[in-house]
Amino acid sequence: MVSLSALDRERFGVVTARDPSFTAESLAGVLRFCAEHGVQMLIARCAAEDLRAAQAMEAAGGRIMDTLVYYARVLDRPFPDDRPATPVRALRTEDVPAVRRVATESFRGYFGHYHADPRLDRARCDETYASWAERSCVDVTAASKVLVAEHEGRVAGFLTLLAHGPEEQEIVLNGVDPAVQRHGIYRALVLAAMHEARGAGARRLIVSTQLINLGVQKTWTRLGFELARSYYTFHRWADAAPAS
Numbered sequence: 360m361v362s363l364s365a366l367d368r369e370r371f372g373v374v375t376a377r378d379p380s381f382t383a384e385s386l387a388g389v390l391r392f393c394a395e396h397g398v399q400m401l402i403a404r405c406a407a408e409d410l411r412a413a414q415a416m417e418a419a420g421g422r423i424m425d426t427l428v429y430y431a432r433v434l435d436r437p438f439p440d441d442r443p444a445t446p447v448r449a450l451r452t453e454d455v456p457a458v459r460r461v462a463t464e465s466f467r468g469y470f471g472h473y474h475a476d477p478r479l480d481r482a483r484c485d486e487t488y489a490s491w492a493e494r495s496c497v498d499v500t501a502a503s504k505v506l507v508a509e510h511e512g513r514v515a516g517f518l519t520l521l522a523h524g525p526e527e528q529e530i531v532l533n534g535v536d537p538a539v540q541r542h543g544i545y546r547a548l549v550l551a552a553m554h555e556a557r558g559a560g561a562r563r564l565i566v567s568t569q570l571i572n573l574g575v576q577k578t579w580t581r582l583g584f585e586l587a588r589s590y591y592t593f594h595r596w597a598d599a600a601p602a603s
């Protein structure tokens with residue numbers, strides 16, 4: 360499943376490849392691909408329970424950057440019956456700059472795998488999330504639907520949804536302006552996403568974050584999400600890898 364990542368090459372100026380789910384058995388093929396294509400940085404994930412894969416990557420020079428946890432919500436179970444005070448609606452064309460602004464503020468200095476790598480420029484890491492949010496507003500391959508939350512008449516949060524077939528949707532990217540956090544805005548966005556996904560016929564809604572991001576996980580569990588799976592994210596730099 361390994362492939363070159365044009366977006367990451369554009370962002371960081373290095374030849375980058377990604378593998379979303381390597382195993383101990385597939386890693387040798389992944390490394391061959393990287394050698395054949397002159398890959399400088401490999402971003403790869405393995406299931407957290409697959410310790411053989413994680414240890415094989417460490418032996419090959421990979422360094423762990425984060426632990427990603429996925430939660431799932433079955434949508435045929437009852438939802439909370441309260442109506443959040445924060446209004447949430449579908450994205451409008453004129454909202455795109457505001458979504459980018461919220462993403463810029465909410466992901467500055469974030470603790471994802473990009474920011475965890477000391478070899479990557481901090482400003483470029485921040486820009487990754489801002490450009491991702493902006494692209495989600497205009498590219499249907501990045502997001503099937505974008506929801507925005509308003510606070511005192513201005514966009515204060517956003518959430519993107521991506522359909523994985525007719526029965527499952529994923530909350531891919533979301534953020535709330537740090538200046539107005541703790542007003543129930545994030546909970547309102549997630550609850551609206553649950554209604555949106557169920558209304559579209561989905562039976563399950565999934566979402567992920569870093570293991571250490573406890574605040575959002577508390578919100579999810581209170582809304583009926585349950586921990587489903589987890590992954591380790593590695594970066595492997597070719598010039599730092601042991602000689603084969």
